[in-house]
Amino acid sequence: MSEVKDTQGQLWEVFIQTKKGLPFKHFGSVHAYDKEMAIQNARDLYTRRGEGRGMWVVPADAIVAIDSSDDESFFDPSNDKVYRHPTFYELPDGLKNM
Amino acid sequence: MGAEELNVLFQERIDANDKIEPRDNMPEEYRKHLIRQMSQHAHSEVIGMQPEGNWITRAPSLRAKKILLAKVQDEAGHGLYLYSATETLGITRDELIEKLHQGKAKYASIFNYPALTWADMGAIGWLVDGAAITNQVSLQKTSYGPYARAMVKICKEESFHQRQGYEIIASMAAGTDEQKEMAQDALNRFWWPSLMMFGPHDSDSPRSGNAMKWKIKRESNDVLRKRFIDKTVSQVELIGLTVPDKDLKWNEKEQSYDFGAIDWDEFWAVIKGGGPCNIKRLKHHKKAHTDGEWVRKAAAAYAQKQAKN
Ligand SMILES: [Fe+2]
Ligand SMILES: [Fe+2]
Numbered sequence: 001m002s003e004v005k006d007t008q009g010q011l012w013e014v015f016i017q018t019k020k021g022l023p024f025k026h027f028g029s030v031h032a033y034d035k036e037m038a039i040q041n042a043r044d045l046y047t048r049r050g051e052g053r054g055m056w057v058v059p060a061d062a063i064v065a066i067d068s069s070d071d072e073s074f075f076d077p078s079n080d081k082v083y084r085h086p087t088f089y090e091l092p093d094g095l096k097n098m
Numbered sequence: 099m100g101a102e103e104l105n106v107l108f109q110e111r112i113d114a115n116d117k118i119e120p121r122d123n124m125p126e127e128y129r130k131h132l133i134r135q136m137s138q139h140a141h142s143e144v145i146g147m148q149p150e151g152n153w154i155t156r157a158p159s160l161r162a163k164k165i166l167l168a169k170v171q172d173e174a175g176h177g178l179y180l181y182s183a184t185e186t187l188g189i190t191r192d193e194l195i196e197k198l199h200q201g202k203a204k205y206a207s208i209f210n211y212p213a214l215t216w217a218d219m220g221a222i223g224w225l226v227d228g229a230a231i232t233n234q235v236s237l238q239k240t241s242y243g244p245y246a247r248a249m250v251k252i253c254k255e256e257s258f259h260q261r262q263g264y265e266i267i268a269s270m271a272a273g274t275d276e277q278k279e280m281a282q283d284a285l286n287r288f289w290w291p292s293l294m295m296f297g298p299h300d301s302d303s304p305r306s307g308n309a310m311k312w313k314i315k316r317e318s319n320d321v322l323r324k325r326f327i328d329k330t331v332s333q334v335e336l337i338g339l340t341v342p343d344k345d346l347k348w349n350e351k352e353q354s355y356d357f358g359a360i361d362w363d364e365f366w367a368v369i370k371g372g373g374p375c376n377i378k379r380l381k382h383h384k385k386a387h388t389d390g391e392w393v394r395k396a397a398a399a400y401a402q403k404q405a406k407n
Binding site: 004005006007008009011028029030031033034037044045048049065067069070 | 119121122123171172175178179182183185190191192247248251255391394395397398399400401402404
């Protein structure tokens with residue numbers, strides 16, 4: 001086994017659903033060598049007090065990320081497309097339940 | 099944009115209480131300061147397992163053993179939260195641990211004091227975790243996002259740590275004369291080192307200027323230390339123990355305690371390696387790391403093999 005390097009394993013990002021029906025939220029990361037170990041380590045590290053109903057672990061290098069500081073226009077609200085908002089529309093007075 | 103301009107923009111974001119995220123532009127000095135502070139914090143959580151870990155096999159009851167085990171496990175988790183938060187700054191966990199082993203990275207001096215009796219498990223949870231909590235609550239508002247989020251998680255877990263410690267010391271203080279003496283003795287030994295955990299006085303704290311400007315640190319060493327003392331004195335009195343400081347006095351005007359002089363010679367001596375357990379703590383960490391090498395290699399080899407199939 002001498003050709004195997006001593007490392008701390010790969011980095012995995014952990015996403016946890018704290019209640020059924022809620023979205024999965026990023027909780028942090030873990031180090032692990034494979035999938036099973038990643039999910040086991042994430043369980044031990046992040047859900048010792050019943051914080052989790054569901055969990056995803058994802059190899060950190062599989063995540064594609066962008067941030068507003070990378071490209072300022074990327075998240076621009078497209079203000080020229082105001083018709084995307086419900087308040088844009090002129091509807092008759094007296095309209096109910098819409 | 100020039101570096102100068104970027105720094106101005108960065109400071110504007112800080113002043114507007116924006117959180118800084120890993121991929122954001124940040125001055126090199128900010129990054130370096132964070133790596134130093136956060137890795138020191140992570141190492142403290144991990145080295146801090148040693149004095150308490152020593153008592154797991156000697157805990158006086160199954161209940162006490164389970165609690166201590168859970169507490170020490172939490173501290174391992176805190177170390178891991180903080181290592182991954184530090185890794186977002188572009189340094190690996192391997193490098194961080196190597197720096198610790200080379201003596202280039204520090205950890206909290208308090209863990210260089212020995213835990214001599216069971217009462218020390220009380221004093222550590224109550225005072226050492228108590229001082230750490232005071233500091234960590236303040237750090238929940240630190241400017242670096244991953245650090246702030248780690249602090250929020252850690253603070254949630256810490257309150258059980260302090261309460262289990264206080265329960266131990268309170269029950270010993272209510273016990274036999276000998277037990278009460280042990281409780282007082284633990285308090286005597288841990289009181290001053292706990293106050294030192296907040297670091298030097300503001301006037302002697304060279305790095306805190308930048309740390310405050312960048313909002314890495316939100317409150318000064320002296321402010322936090324005072325807050326801890328003010329919270330803790332009544333907890334000492336409630337269980338009939340005495341704060342080992344003859345100069346401790348309530349200051350009516352300031353609505354806060356005045357306290358005696360801290361022995362900073364001792365503080366610096368322990369930081370520079372002269373504490374009772376410095377050598378032992380580092381040696382133990384190195385041994386655990388080396389002993390685990392075959393496990394890491396086996397796991398890596400297994401993963402490699404699985405990937406091929
Ligand atoms: Fe902790
Ligand atoms: Fe703790």
